[in-house]
Amino acid sequence: MTAQHTACILCSRNCGLEVETNAHSFTRIRGDKNHPMSAGYICQKAARLQYYQTNDDRLTHPMKRLASGAWVGVSWDEAIAEIAQKLRDIRDRHGAKAFAYYGGGGQGNHLGGLYGSALTKAMRSPFHYSPLAQEKTGDFWVNGKLFGRQTCHTTEDVEHSDYVLFVGTNPWQAHGIRNARDVLKELSQSTSRRMVVIDPRKTETAKLAHIHLQLRPGTDAFLLSAILAIWQRENLFNHDFIKTHTDGFLEIQDVLKNVPIADYVRYADVPLAKVEQVAREFASARSACVRVDLGLQQSLHSTLNSYLEKLLFLLSGHFAKAGGNNLHTFFVPLIGHSDDAPAKNWRTVASKIPGIGKLYPPNVLPEEIDNAGDERIRAVFVDSANPLLSGADTKAYQQAFAKLEFLVVVDVAMTETARFAHYVLPASSQYEKWEATFFNLDFPKNTFHLRQPVFEPVHDTLAEPEIYQRLLVAMRELPRHFPLLELIAKFDRKVPAMRLFPWLFGVTMKLRKRLRNYPQFVLAATLGKCLPHHATWVAPLWFAAHAYAQKHAQAVKRAGHQGDGLALGETLFNAILSERSGVTLSIHRYEDNWNMVRHADGKIHLSIPELLEQWRNLKTNPLSTEYPFTLIAGDRRSYNANTIFRDPSWRKTEQQGCLRMHPDDAAALRISTNEEVACCSAHGLIHVSVVTDDSLRRGTVVLPHGYGMRYGNKVHGPVLNLLTGASYRDTITATPFHKNVPVQILKLSSVV
Ligand SMILES: Nc1nc2c(c(=O)[nH]1)N[C@H]1C(S)=C(S)[C@@H](COP(=O)(O)OP(=O)(O)OC[C@H]3O[C@@H](n4cnc5c(=O)[nH]c(N)nc54)[C@H](O)[C@@H]3O)O[C@H]1N2
Numbered sequence: 001m002t003a004q005h006t007a008c009i010l011c012s013r014n015c016g017l018e019v020e021t022n023a024h025s026f027t028r029i030r031g032d033k034n035h036p037m038s039a040g041y042i043c044q045k046a047a048r049l050q051y052y053q054t055n056d057d058r059l060t061h062p063m064k065r066l067a068s069g070a071w072v073g074v075s076w077d078e079a080i081a082e083i084a085q086k087l088r089d090i091r092d093r094h095g096a097k098a099f100a101y102y103g104g105g106g107q108g109n110h111l112g113g114l115y116g117s118a119l120t121k122a123m124r125s126p127f128h129y130s131p132l133a134q135e136k137t138g139d140f141w142v143n144g145k146l147f148g149r150q151t152c153h154t155t156e157d158v159e160h161s162d163y164v165l166f167v168g169t170n171p172w173q174a175h176g177i178r179n180a181r182d183v184l185k186e187l188s189q190s191t192s193r194r195m196v197v198i199d200p201r202k203t204e205t206a207k208l209a210h211i212h213l214q215l216r217p218g219t220d221a222f223l224l225s226a227i228l229a230i231w232q233r234e235n236l237f238n239h240d241f242i243k244t245h246t247d248g249f250l251e252i253q254d255v256l257k258n259v260p261i262a263d264y265v266r267y268a269d270v271p272l273a274k275v276e277q278v279a280r281e282f283a284s285a286r287s288a289c290v291r292v293d294l295g296l297q298q299s300l301h302s303t304l305n306s307y308l309e310k311l312l313f314l315l316s317g318h319f320a321k322a323g324g325n326n327l328h329t330f331f332v333p334l335i336g337h338s339d340d341a342p343a344k345n346w347r348t349v350a351s352k353i354p355g356i357g358k359l360y361p362p363n364v365l366p367e368e369i370d371n372a373g374d375e376r377i378r379a380v381f382v383d384s385a386n387p388l389l390s391g392a393d394t395k396a397y398q399q400a401f402a403k404l405e406f407l408v409v410v411d412v413a414m415t416e417t418a419r420f421a422h423y424v425l426p427a428s429s430q431y432e433k434w435e436a437t438f439f440n441l442d443f444p445k446n447t448f449h450l451r452q453p454v455f456e457p458v459h460d461t462l463a464e465p466e467i468y469q470r471l472l473v474a475m476r477e478l479p480r481h482f483p484l485l486e487l488i489a490k491f492d493r494k495v496p497a498m499r500l501f502p503w504l505f506g507v508t509m510k511l512r513k514r515l516r517n518y519p520q521f522v523l524a525a526t527l528g529k530c531l532p533h534h535a536t537w538v539a540p541l542w543f544a545a546h547a548y549a550q551k552h553a554q555a556v557k558r559a560g561h562q563g564d565g566l567a568l569g570e571t572l573f574n575a576i577l578s579e580r581s582g583v584t585l586s587i588h589r590y591e592d593n594w595n596m597v598r599h600a601d602g603k604i605h606l607s608i609p610e611l612l613e614q615w616r617n618l619k620t621n622p623l624s625t626e627y628p629f630t631l632i633a634g635d636r637r638s639y640n641a642n643t644i645f646r647d648p649s650w651r652k653t654e655q656q657g658c659l660r661m662h663p664d665d666a667a668a669l670r671i672s673t674n675e676e677v678a679c680c681s682a683h684g685l686i687h688v689s690v691v692t693d694d695s696l697r698r699g700t701v702v703l704p705h706g707y708g709m710r711y712g713n714k715v716h717g718p719v720l721n722l723l724t725g726a727s728y729r730d731t732i733t734a735t736p737f738h739k740n741v742p743v744q745i746l747k748l749s750s751v752v
């Protein structure tokens with residue numbers, strides 16, 4: 001049996017896989033040693049991918065829900081014609097604001113999103129809601145201010161760093177950094193390098209750290225402020241870096257002079273001496289970097305936290321260097337840039353939240369359906385997401401989605417969200433179609449992996465690009481054929497460097513205004529037809545390869561691709577098409593960072609007035625007496641992977657998901673291990689069994705993310721977002737404070 005190459009779709013690392021298959025199943029799954037990034041690495045979750053490929057919830061044909069609530073099968077032609085008609089009707093009657101597109105790609109599938117997001121163009125709506133906008137938009141917003149564009153995104157060179165600070169992230173379980181477990185073990189065992197973890201729980205990662213600051217949840221802004229203020233007190237800033245590369249430092253110093261270091265550290269409840277040690281060591285390390293994730297971003301002061309975290313590597317000058325934090329290139333940009341000017345950036349109607357990175361936050365969608373009067377959202381199109389489980393406040397989502405005039409869901413499985421839909425459209429799985437992700441966030445080496453299908457599509461499923469193409473044709477937004485371009489593409493593909501096609505494609509885009517909204521479809525319908533192995537929908541990557549090669553020519557050549565001008569782009573695209581294990585796109589120099597900063601003066605603008613004000617007015621958060629526990633609502637464990645797997649038997653451990661609680665808290669409440677209790681918040685109540693765990697601080701409890709799916713007529717594990725509220729959120733981005741939910745834990749005998 002010959003091995004085929006693909007990738008894992010369970011987290012943003014997308015480790016390369018070498019798989020063996022029979023007609024419908026994986027018979028063997030291993031790490032792919034030839035993958036240019038993961039080089040053979042995988043974690044325990046990848047071996048379970050068969051549970052994704054085949055399960056009882058897989059959708060096999062388009063379905064429509066009747067007024068009675070019953071589902072009936074319909075043909076693709078019927079479904080597409082009826083959906084197109086209804087969408088046009090809603091657009092024409094209610095205008096642009098009535099429509100929202102939601103999702104467009106999860107942890108493994110972004111190719112479809114290239115096409116799906118065009119639906120907002122067809123509906124003239126700006127509202128692209130995305131799961132990224134319930135975690136990362138604070139980071140993007142801060143990047144926009146500091147570096148000039150929200151598309152300037154930083155990464156961390158953990159592998160070459162002497163001093164790594166992990167804040168609010170548990171890479172041992174969640175990954176997010178390359179080959180996490182190998183890299184963490186190496187760091188941990190090193191005698192010359194240092195690893196520090198800031199996390200309220202003694203996580204698997206914290207256990208490996210040289211220093212663990214087990215802070216009170218939600219106090220990062222205080223702790224990070226204290227570190228920065230210690231630098232000011234002890235003159236540990238990198239003044240050369242600050243002077244050469246930044247402006248606005250005076251405003252930062254002005255806030256720092258009033259930071260009561262000892263009070264802030266006491267509030268964070270960590271030893272002052274240790275904080276001083278970390279401050280001094282980080283500032284003076286030869287190289288240092290900061291890696292953060294949800295513990296910082298989905299906690300109190302979310303956007304301010306992102307600012308302070310970035311000030312750590314900027315004011316110490318650990319930026320644009322080996323082992324530091326660096327900007328990186330995107331092969332295909334995962335996000336855009338949303339201007340601040342209200343005229344260029346529509347705000348949501350009821351919640352008044354602007355787009356950030358061209359994305360809108362799931363946290364406000366129910367209120368935009370429920371409370372926006374005549375300008376409410378009436379139609380939603382969901383692709384590759386399950387907001388009825390993953391969005392804050394499940395009840396609000398259920399109520400709002402039940403009111404929608406029109407809901408279409410594209411998914412591989414019958415999800416909680418799909419059950420509310422008027423039409424459900426079955427996608428081929430990520431192993432049945434050409435796929436890729438745009439999580440190419442590395443520096444100095446960046447890679448890209450285009451995956452060929454390893455199975456035939458099951459039943460009557462389609463790849464998303466084809467679904468959207470049919471829909472846009474039916475909506476009369478797009479012609480089906482482009483005869484001249486098609487002909488030229490065929491001719492041009494036969495010569496080594498395509499010349500005529502790029503020119504004609506450019507002219508077509510210039511002359512036919514409407515088509516400018518849909519270049520990806522034009523490329524697929526023309527160039528796509530000439531690509532080998534039915535790689536039709538890959539065609540937009542031809543454009544991406546050319547754009548990338550033009551912009552980063554030297555770095556692309558350093559990665560071994562040859563040619564100049566158009567020829568370099570062509571070589572890169574051909575490598576992407578033919579290398580089954582993925583390609584190295586580029587190898588950069590550290591000075592390339594400065595070409596990626598987008599402010600006209602080439603400097604980093606440190607002063608962000610909106611955040612300076614929040615920073616000056618930082619307030620402590622008193623514990624509620626009614627809800628005395630702080631719930632970390634959703635952590636990453638050995639066997640959770642968002643809601644990608646629905647069959648609970650994929651989990652080797654913890655099939656039903658438990659609440660973790662400090663043994664002393666359990667004893668004080670007379671709760672024994674495995675006892676079922678009620679966990680209640682201001683928003684809801686769920687039943688869950690308790691496991692004691694002394695890695696937690698007292699007063700903090702934690703529930704896992706990625707449970708609560710209905711499978712085989714039973715709900716498995718906690719429906720976590722019954723406990724979370726949508727209004728408990730960051731003021732700038734509306735990111736929910738999931739890591740800090742006040743709850744009460746009650747014995748069932750005491751719940752009436
Ligand atoms: N196994 C597994 N891996 C995954 C996923 C999955 O579902 N399962 N999902 C993927 C996705 S979508 C994402 S976004 C990433 C998320 O990756 P991570 O953010 O690394 O994962 P989490 O476990 O959600 O949260 C990280 C840590 O934040 C800590 N924390 C909680 N509150 C605070 C606080 O106030 N301050 C600080 N400093 N820390 C706090 C928690 O104790 C936890 O250890 O994981 C990805 N990887």
Ligand SMILES: Nc1nc2c(c(=O)[nH]1)N[C@H]1C(S)=C(S)[C@@H](COP(=O)(O)OP(=O)(O)OC[C@H]3O[C@@H](n4cnc5c(=O)[nH]c(N)nc54)[C@H](O)[C@@H]3O)O[C@H]1N2
Nearest residue numbers: 106131384385386390410411412427430633634642643705
């Ligand atoms: N309380 C709480 N809530 C959270 C979090 C938390 O920590 N706590 N974490 C948040 C985070 S960081 C994230 S990223 C979100 C994740 O939540 P969502 O954004 O809802 O994404 P997933 O759970 O990854 O769901 C992916 C969906 O894509 C479908 N799918 C898989 N393959 C394909 C395909 O090829 N095509 C199509 N069309 N569909 C496919 C799957 O069946 C599944 O329904 O959850 C968020 N919600």
Ligand code: SF4
Nearest residue numbers: 008010011014015043
């Ligand atoms: S780290 Fe694990 S879950 Fe993430 S892509 Fe690699 S194998 Fe999959």
Ligand SMILES: [Mo]
Nearest residue numbers: 131132135294
């Ligand atoms: Mo996420």
